[in-house]
Amino acid sequence: MRTLLLAMLLCLPLANAVTTPLVLEVEDVFRITEASLGSTKVTPTAGAGANITLRVRTSDPATVVALFLDQVIELDGSDVFEAALHLSYAMPPGNYSIELMASNGEETVSQVLTFVYAPLAAVLLDIPELRFGRLVPGETTLVEGDSDLSTAKPTIYNAGNVPVNLAISAETPYAGEEKIALANVQFAIGNDDYGPLKTATQVKNVSLKPGEALPLNLKISVPYASSGGTYVGALRITAR
Structure with missing residues (x-):
C-alpha cells in the first residue's frame, strides 16, 4: 500500500504550475x-x-x-x-x-x-663588401665613407628602432699563408680619429638614432715586403 500511495502522489499535477513559450525577437543589426x-x-x-x-x-x-x-x-x-x-x-x-x-x-x-x-637593435652597412682596389706595397690607401645610402661609399646606418652604439671587430686579411696585420688597417666612424682594427671588440659610443647614418672611413698601409695576392679578412659591426 505504501508503494501504491507514493506512485499516486508523484503523478498528481501541481495546481499552480503552467508552461508557456518564451519568444525572443533579436533585431538583425x-x-x-x-x-x-x-x-x-x-x-x-x-x-x-x-x-x-x-x-x-x-x-x-x-x-x-x-x-x-x-x-x-x-x-x-x-x-x-x-x-x-x-x-x-x-x-x-x-x-x-x-x-x-x-x-x-x-x-x-x-x-x-x-x-x-617589438624593439629591434640592428645596424647595416650599405655596401656588400669593402674593396680597396689594387694596393701598392709601401703605400697607404684611403677609403672614405659618407652618410648617403645611395652612393658606393661605405655607410653605417641604424636599421632598427632603438638608439644603438657600435661594437667593431675584425679578422686578419690572409692570402694563403701571407697576411697583413690588422695594425696596418685603421678605421674611423664619422669624425672620430683613426685607430687600428683589432680582433678584440671595440665599442664606439655613438648613440646612433633609428634611421641615422655615419660614414665608415678606412685606411690601409701595405707593408713594403708584402707579397702580391688577394687578401681576404672580415669586418664585424654589431649593434650594442
Whole structure:
C-alpha cells in the first residue's frame, strides 16, 4: 500500500504550475563580425620593417576603412575586406592601435585592434663588401665613407628602432699563408680619429638614432715586403 500511495502522489499535477513559450525577437543589426591583423606582436626586420594584413568581415555589404596614426586606409573586398599595412623599421617600439570603421550607408560601427611593435637593435652597412682596389706595397690607401645610402661609399646606418652604439671587430686579411696585420688597417666612424682594427671588440659610443647614418672611413698601409695576392679578412659591426 505504501508503494501504491507514493506512485499516486508523484503523478498528481501541481495546481499552480503552467508552461508557456518564451519568444525572443533579436533585431538583425549591422556589425563587424570578424576583425584580425594576424598577430598581436609584430617584430620588424632590420632595414625593412614589417607588413601586417588587416582582415575584416561585416554582417552586411559595407565600406571599411582603417585609421592608423595619420593614415586612412581603405580595405578592399565584398565578403572579406583586406588591406596591407607597411610599418617602417624605424617606427618606435611600443603599443599601437588601429581603429576599424565600417559603414553600410545607414549605420557606422567601429572596432579597435591593438598590437605591440617589438624593439629591434640592428645596424647595416650599405655596401656588400669593402674593396680597396689594387694596393701598392709601401703605400697607404684611403677609403672614405659618407652618410648617403645611395652612393658606393661605405655607410653605417641604424636599421632598427632603438638608439644603438657600435661594437667593431675584425679578422686578419690572409692570402694563403701571407697576411697583413690588422695594425696596418685603421678605421674611423664619422669624425672620430683613426685607430687600428683589432680582433678584440671595440665599442664606439655613438648613440646612433633609428634611421641615422655615419660614414665608415678606412685606411690601409701595405707593408713594403708584402707579397702580391688577394687578401681576404672580415669586418664585424654589431649593434650594442
